[in-house]
Structures are given as structure tokens and as C-alpha cells.
Amino acid sequence: MRGTAFSRACEERRxxxxxxxxxxxxxxAARLGESQELTARQFHRWRQPGPPCPRPAAQRVLEEMFDTPLHHLGFDVPAHRRRDTVAARAATAEAPRAALRFTVLGPVRVRRGEEELAAGRPQERALLCALLLRRGRTATAQELVDAVWGGKPPRSALPTLRTYAFQLRRTLGPGVLVSDSGGxxxxxPADALDLMVCESYxxxxxxxxxxxxxxxxxxLLHQALALWRGEPLGGVPGPYAQAQRARLAEWRLTLLQARLELDLDLGHHTEALAELTALSVEHPLWERLRALQMLALYRGGRQAEALRVYADIRHLLAEELGVDPGPELTELYRNVLCASPALAPAPSPRRPPAEAAGPYHAPRAAQLPAEPADFTGRDTLVRRLTGRLAGAPDPVPPVLALRGPGGVGKTALALRVAHAVRGHFPDGQLYADLLGQDPAPADPAAVLGAFLRALGIPAPAVPDGTPERAALYRxxxxxxRVLVLLDNARAGAQVRPLLPGAPGCAVLVTSRARLADLCGAHAVDLDVMSPGEALVLFARVIGEERAAAEPEACRKAVAACGFLPLAVRIAAARLAARPAWTVAALAALLADERGRLDELRIGDLAVASCFASAYGRLAPEQARAFRLLALADGPELSATTAAALLGRDRRDPSVGALLESLVDSGLLESPAPGRYRYHELLRLYARHRADVEDQPFTATALKNV
Structure with missing residues (x-):
């Protein structure tokens, strides 16, 4: 390199x-209180090889300017005046100092032990923060100038920066702020900065x-959030601090969201709700926060308020951004509306203990989802079913098969009964959704594998085939004494491998279809709610005060829903989401039969969609019969009338078999031998399908009656 060390240092600094x-x-010199006298001749002499040692006052000024001992710049400095030698002696003589601590997750502060040190003027704090947030990495002088002043630094930025560095070094003590390559x-240590401690947590x-x-x-997240003391980098100016402040504030929200999710997972929804409510005011468009607020309200038994939160955020997003809520929030809304078991807190899996502590023992299976917070009515049936399950063990495990059309509340009833009797089954409760309405229902082999693992069988020990798994399961x-709840079964063949074989256990099954091929099962046909029960459910969702103000309109609304729990929930949810509507206005909309199914829809949840899944699985002949039979007037029809509507001979025995197959599918009811009827909403759905698919044949069918 050309020139002396002193010349090169001057060139680096211009x-x-x-x-x-x-x-x-x-x-x-003025800042240090030293003489400012210096000539250009002295400056040129120092730039020559072997410059003489300056006077002590000039040495102090030069070492402050260059932030390095003078003999490192080529000056012939006596040993007793060399700065690093003096510093080493002083460090040896001093008693050990307390550790430094820095805080940036709030107002910027420096402490040594219990003593708070002066962090300097705002620009000095900006320099300190820029260095702290680089976590020990060297920052060049230009980077620090940009961090402190941005794109318009003063002319004296570099010397001013070095002055700030001098003050900071004097505050922090030796060996903390070091010079490196002009920066x-x-x-x-990593634990000296609260930010790095928070990252570790x-x-x-x-x-x-x-x-x-x-x-x-x-x-751990509670400890991490406890480190925050207000706005991060408080009181620090400069563009760098501004950008970092925004980043840190966003990070804190991420930590807070993670902790609130854990609060809800662990059942602390009441504790979390106050914080969620306050945060929703600060961040009204934060959808994930609103989702957590809805979930906390629902788990606290406040379903109507949870639905109102969705209505608020939906309105706000439309007003502010012109968009609808995202899929996560919409799906949660749908589940709250249906009181879905999926909203129950999932049990946290436990870690296997260390190998030295012995083999891992699986926890007792307790897989039941939470029962709906607003479960209404069915008191007599609940007592009868719980008495059947909680009695003395039968020689054969009891199997109760709850059957009914879609939306009638089979799952809600099964969960209510299962929770009521779970104390009688101390060895555990197993639950599986058999996805009977999906195009691909659950495979019994997969369900058996999950049950066996839940019962403590190691995964490698679970056999492959369904018969082998079923044998090991039994x-x-x-x-x-284990209770098994099999929800939403499609057919008996799907259920049979999942039945226990020995006394002491019990099984609850729900299905839309009549599981006539499930030998030994006690069938329970579930009907719609009574008018009184439907009114109670409707009032719980829209609010007791609102319902009490319009009792007659409430009765008309639930009657138009055919007292079907799903329809009642949807109608009530529409009102809960529209505070300005009257109950009478909704009842008037539901009074129109041709548009009723369109009104019983909210979000992606609809009564018609519930019926469509069962209709879509019918054979063509069954589907045609389902459509055309609904054209008849009157509450019931006979097999003779059905034959006429279908264009069959009145004595054709296949007509009776066709009607019974619709009964078994849950789309038709048979109150007495040879007599058949639709639920009112199913009749409307069938007529709608007839209008779409059978328009040329409907007049002929009616003419045959």
C-alpha cells in the first residue's frame, strides 16, 4: 500500500x-478541552515516514479523531504513553465491573448492574441502536451516518459520528465499542440485549x-412478551430506527397471536377474551385476531356474540377495502353457526419422556369433541339414552344408532349423551367422523389404525389388513370400559369392523341412513324439534331481549323452518348478523315457499346444500321418484298415489320397495305402513329439483293422480 499508516488513515476519512x-x-480539541493550535507544516510532517511523537495533548486529540492508539498510525510513542498499555494496566487494577444490559423493546436504556447509565442525546441513542441491532457485526461509518441522519446528513457528519462514538465508549467502558476497518x-454477550433474550424465548x-x-x-411466550416495555426504540430518531420500530412492533403482534392461540388451545378462553377485545379495537382489520375472538366467545358459551363479531368484520372489510372475509374466518363462522365439534379445544399431545425414564405410555384416550354450547331440548331422549348406556354392562356391547335427516341434530345429541356418560367409561372415549356424506367416506382400516394408536399400540405393531386390525382392536x-362414538356413518358395512366384541364397552352411531344391516343395534329415529325447543334455540342465537320483543314473529319464523335445528340456526344467524332487521321482516321472507330455501342460507352454509349431499347419492330411479312424489298436495301420500305420480301400475310391488329405499336414505318418512310424507323443507327442495330436471313431465305426473 502507498503512503504511511497515518496518510492512509487520513485518506480513508477524506x-x-x-x-x-x-x-x-x-x-x-475544543470538545476535549485541549489546545486547538496546529499548523499545516505539522500536518505535513506527520504524513512523512517516521513521524515524531506529538505532545500529550495533541496525542489525545489525534487518538480521539482516529479512534485508535497513535503508535498504530506509525508514530514513535514511548511505551509509557501508549494507550493500550495504559488501558491494560488500568483494567488489571480495577475491580470486576457488573455486566452491561441493553433494552430496545421499549425506551432505549443502558444499565450496569442496578445502575442506569446515560444513553446520551437522541442521535447518540440512534448510533447505539444501530450498533446493537447489528448483533456484533461491524457497521461502516457510512452505514452509521445513514442510520442516524438518513439521506441528508450534515457536512460534519463523520467527525460528529466519531464524537458520539467517543462519548459512547466512555460510557460503556473499555472493550465494548471497538473500531474495525474505519467502522x-x-x-x-447475547443475553445483554433484551431483543436477543426475547428471540431465544x-x-x-x-x-x-x-x-x-x-x-x-x-x-415461554409469556416471558418473551414480559420483556416489552412500550413502543420499541422509544425516543430514538432517524430512518433506521423508524424502520426497525415498525418491524419490531409487527413481531410483537406475531408473538402475541401465538400466545393467544395457546391460551385458547389450553382452555383459557375467558382469560384471553379481554385482551382479544382490546386488540380488536387497535387492529380492527386483523382477521386472525377476530377469528380468535370469535372462538373465545363461542367456547365461553356466547355464540350470538361470536356471530356478531363476524358481522362486524365483514361489514368493516366491505366498507374499508371492498373485500369479503377470508376463507379461514368464513369457515370458522360456518362452524360457530353449526356448533361444530371441530371447535372444541384439541387435547395437547404429550411428549414421550426421556428413554432413561422408561417406556412411553400413551395417555388415556379422551377424544370426544366438546358438546355444543347452545344444545337445546331433547331432555327425555337424553335421559333415555344415557340410562341405556350407563346401566349395568350387557353381555353384548350396546350399540345405539341415531338416525335422522340432515340438519336434525344427530351429532349434537350424540355428543350431549356421550359427555353425560363418559364417567361410566373410565378407560377412555374414542371418536371418529366416518364422512358418510363425502364422496370418499372414511376407510374402516384407517379408523382402526387411529384407534389402535390412541389405545397405546405402537405404530409399527399395527397390522395392515382390516380384519387383522379389527381383531387386534377387539x-x-x-x-x-370404553365408549366409541362413530359420527356420520354411511352404511352398516363401514361400522361393523369398528364395534367392540367384549362386554363393558358401548357404541353410539349417527347416520342419515337407516342402518338396517347393523345387527343388534338399537335404532333411534330423531325427529325435528318441538315448537318450544325451536323457539328456545332461536332466542339463544338472536338474543333473549330481541326474541322477547317479537314473540309471534319468532313463532312464525321457526315454523317456516319446519323446526329443523339447522334451518333454525341459519335463520337466527342471519338475524344476529343484521341487527337492524326485525324478526317480522325475516318471517315475511320465509313465508314465501318458492324462495324459502334461498333465504335459509348464510355464507357457504345452506339447508339446500345439506339436502343435496344425500340427493346426490341416489340412484337415477330413486332420484326421479324423490322429485316427482313431492308434486302431490297434502301432508301424506299413499303407495297408490305414488304409483300414479311415477306412471306405474297401482299394483306394482316395486313401487313400495322404491318408497322404502327413500325412507332408508332419510329423504322420506313413513308414519304408518303404506303411508309416506316429506319434511316440509325436503318437499320444497324436491319440487325445486323437479322444476329443474323434470319440467316436461311434471304436468303428466300430476294428471295421473
């Missing part, structure tokens, strides 16, 4: 012109959550 160098020297770096919480230790993850349940 101090090669005498006038510039003398100006910087005078400014630093600076802060050398501190977050990483540990993420690992604990992944391992299934949700309580520890929640505790063997595992032998001698135990």
Missing part, C-alpha cells in the same frame, strides 16, 4: 486536505409447541 484536517482537529462494532416456545408441550410454550378393548 482528511487529506490540510484545511479539512485542521478543521476536524480544532473541533475535537464500529459492539461486543456484548420464542425459539424455545416454538420447539416446545412442536414437541407437544403447549403449557411450556405458553409460559382384543385391546377386552376387559376395558
Amino acid at each position: 482528511w487529506t486536505r490540510p484545511a479539512v484536517f485542521l478543521a476536524v482537529y480544532a473541533a475535537v 464500529y462494532a459492539l461486543h456484548t 420464542e425459539a424455545q416456545a416454538r420447539s416446545a409447541r412442536a414437541a407437544g408441550d403447549s403449557p411450556r410454550a405458553r409460559s 382384543s385391546t378393548l377386552a376387559g376395558r
Whole structure:
């Protein structure tokens, strides 16, 4: 490299012109209280090889200017005046100092032990923050100038920066702020900065959550959030601090969201609700926050308020952004409306203990989803079913098969009964959704595999075939008292492999179809609610005061819903989401039969969609019969009338079989032998399908009657 070390240092700082160098020297000397006298001749002499040692006062000024001992710049400095030698002696003589601590997750502060140190003027704090947030990496002088002043630094930015560095070094003590290649770096332990401590807590919480230790993850996030003391980088100016402040504030919201999710997972919904409500005011368009608020309200038994939160955010998004709520929020709304078991808190999986502690033992299976918070009525039936399950063990495990059309509340009733009797089954409760209405229902082999693992069978020990799994399942349940809830079954063949074989266990099955091929099952046909029960459910969703103000309109509305629980929920949810509507206005809309099914729809939840899944599985002949039979007037029809509508001979025995197949599918009712009827909403749906698919044949069918 050309030139002396002193010359090169001047070139790096652009101090090669005498006038510039003398100006910087005078400014630093004035700040240090030293003489400002220096000539251009002395400056040129120092730039030559082997410059003589300056006077002590000039040495102090030069070492402050260049932030380095003078002998490192080529000056012949006696050993007793060399700065690093003096500093080493002083460090040896001093007693050990308390550790430094820095806070940036709030007002910027520096502490040494219990003593708070002066962090300096605002620009000095900006320099400190820029160095702290680089976590020990060197920042060049230009980077620090940009961080403190942005794109328009003053002319004296570099010398001013070095002055700030001098003050900071004097505050922090030796060995903390170091010079490196014309820039600076802060050398501190990782736990000296609250930001890095917070990051460590977050990483540990993420690992604990992944391992299934949700309580520890929640505790760690509580500790992380406790480090925040207000707005991050409080009181620090400059564009760099502004950008970092926004980033840190967003990060805090991420930590808060993770902790609130764990609060709800662990059943602390009441505790979390106050915080969620306050945050929703601060961040009204934050959909994930609103989703957590809805979930907390629902789990606290406040379904109507949860639905109103959705209505509020939907209105706000439309007003502010012209968009609808996202799929996550919409799906949650649908589940709240249906009181879906999916909204129950999932049990946190437990971590296997260390190998030294012995083999891992699976927890007792307790898989029941939560029962709906607004379950209404069915008191007599609940008592009868619980008495059947909770009695003395039968020689054969009892199987109760709840059957009814879509939307009649089979799952809600099954969960109510299962929770009521779970104390009688101390060895566990198993639950599976058999997806009977899906195009691809659950495979019994997959359900058996999940049940066996829940019962403590290691995954490698679970056999492959359905018969082998079923045999191991029955063997595992032998001698135990376990309740099994099989929801939404399609047919008996899907259920049979899942039945226990020994006494002591019991099974609850729900299905739209009549499971006539499930031998030994006690069938329970579930009807719609009574008018009184439907009114209670309607009032719970829209609010007791609102219902009490219009009792007659409420009765008309639930009657138009045919007292079907799903229809009542949807109608009530529409009102809950529209506070300005009267109940009478909704009842008037529902009074029109041709448009009633269109009104019983909210979001992606609709009564017609519930019927469509069962209709879509009918054979063509069954589907045609379902459509055409609904054209007849009157509450019931006979097999003779049905034959006429279908264009068949009145004595054709296949007509009776066709009608019975619709009864078995849950789309038709048979109140007495040879007599058939539709639920009113199913009749409307069938007539709609006839209008769409059978328009040329409907007049002929009616003419045949």
C-alpha cells in the first residue's frame, strides 16, 4: 500500500486536505478541552515516514479523531504513553465491573448492574441502536451516518459520528465499542440485549409447541412478551430506527397471536377474551385476531356474540377495502353457526419422556369433541339414552344408532349423551367422523389404525389388513370400559369392523341412513324439534331481549323452518348478523315457499346444500321418484298415489320397495305402513329439483293422480 499508516488513515476519512484536517482537529480539541493550535507544516510532517511523537495533548486529540492508539498510525510513542498499555494496566487494577444490559423493546436504556447509565442525546441513542441491532457485526461509518441522519446528513457528519462514538465508549467502558476497518462494532454477550433474550424465548416456545408441550410454550411466550416495555426504540430518531420500530412492533403482534392461540388451545378462553377485545379495537382489520375472538366467545358459551363479531368484520372489510372475509374466518363462522365439534379445544399431545425414564405410555384416550354450547331440548331422549348406556354392562356391547335427516341434530345429541356418560367409561372415549356424506367416506382400516394408536399400540405393531386390525382392536378393548362414538356413518358395512366384541364397552352411531344391516343395534329415529325447543334455540342465537320483543314473529319464523335445528340456526344467524332487521321482516321472507330455501342460507352454509349431499347419492330411479312424489298436495301420500305420480301400475310391488329405499336414505318418512310424507323443507327442495330436471313431465305426473 502507498503512503504511511497515518496518510492512509487520513485518506480513508477524506482528511487529506490540510484545511479539512485542521478543521476536524480544532473541533475535537475544543470538545476535549485541549489546545486547538496546529499548523499545516505539522500536518505535513506527520504524513512523512517516521513521524515524531506529538505532545500529550495533541496525542489525545489525534487518538480521539482516529479512534485508535497513535503508535498504530506509525508514530514513535514511548511505551509509557501508549494507550493500550495504559488501558491494560488500568483494567488489571480495577475491580470486576457488573455486566452491561441493553433494552430496545421499549425506551432505549443502558444499565450496569442496578445502575442506569446515560444513553446520551437522541442521535447518540440512534448510533447505539444501530450498533446493537447489528448483533456484533461491524457497521461502516457510512452505514452509521445513514442510520442516524438518513439521506441528508450534515457536512460534519463523520467527525460528529466519531464524537458520539467517543462519548459512547466512555460510557460503556473499555472493550465494548471497538473500531474495525474505519467502522464500529459492539461486543456484548447475547443475553445483554433484551431483543436477543426475547428471540431465544420464542425459539424455545416454538420447539416446545412442536414437541407437544403447549403449557411450556405458553409460559415461554409469556416471558418473551414480559420483556416489552412500550413502543420499541422509544425516543430514538432517524430512518433506521423508524424502520426497525415498525418491524419490531409487527413481531410483537406475531408473538402475541401465538400466545393467544395457546391460551385458547389450553382452555383459557375467558382469560384471553379481554385482551382479544382490546386488540380488536387497535387492529380492527386483523382477521386472525377476530377469528380468535370469535372462538373465545363461542367456547365461553356466547355464540350470538361470536356471530356478531363476524358481522362486524365483514361489514368493516366491505366498507374499508371492498373485500369479503377470508376463507379461514368464513369457515370458522360456518362452524360457530353449526356448533361444530371441530371447535372444541384439541387435547395437547404429550411428549414421550426421556428413554432413561422408561417406556412411553400413551395417555388415556379422551377424544370426544366438546358438546355444543347452545344444545337445546331433547331432555327425555337424553335421559333415555344415557340410562341405556350407563346401566349395568350387557353381555353384548350396546350399540345405539341415531338416525335422522340432515340438519336434525344427530351429532349434537350424540355428543350431549356421550359427555353425560363418559364417567361410566373410565378407560377412555374414542371418536371418529366416518364422512358418510363425502364422496370418499372414511376407510374402516384407517379408523382402526387411529384407534389402535390412541389405545397405546405402537405404530409399527399395527397390522395392515382390516380384519387383522379389527381383531387386534377387539382384543385391546377386552376387559376395558370404553365408549366409541362413530359420527356420520354411511352404511352398516363401514361400522361393523369398528364395534367392540367384549362386554363393558358401548357404541353410539349417527347416520342419515337407516342402518338396517347393523345387527343388534338399537335404532333411534330423531325427529325435528318441538315448537318450544325451536323457539328456545332461536332466542339463544338472536338474543333473549330481541326474541322477547317479537314473540309471534319468532313463532312464525321457526315454523317456516319446519323446526329443523339447522334451518333454525341459519335463520337466527342471519338475524344476529343484521341487527337492524326485525324478526317480522325475516318471517315475511320465509313465508314465501318458492324462495324459502334461498333465504335459509348464510355464507357457504345452506339447508339446500345439506339436502343435496344425500340427493346426490341416489340412484337415477330413486332420484326421479324423490322429485316427482313431492308434486302431490297434502301432508301424506299413499303407495297408490305414488304409483300414479311415477306412471306405474297401482299394483306394482316395486313401487313400495322404491318408497322404502327413500325412507332408508332419510329423504322420506313413513308414519304408518303404506303411508309416506316429506319434511316440509325436503318437499320444497324436491319440487325445486323437479322444476329443474323434470319440467316436461311434471304436468303428466300430476294428471295421473
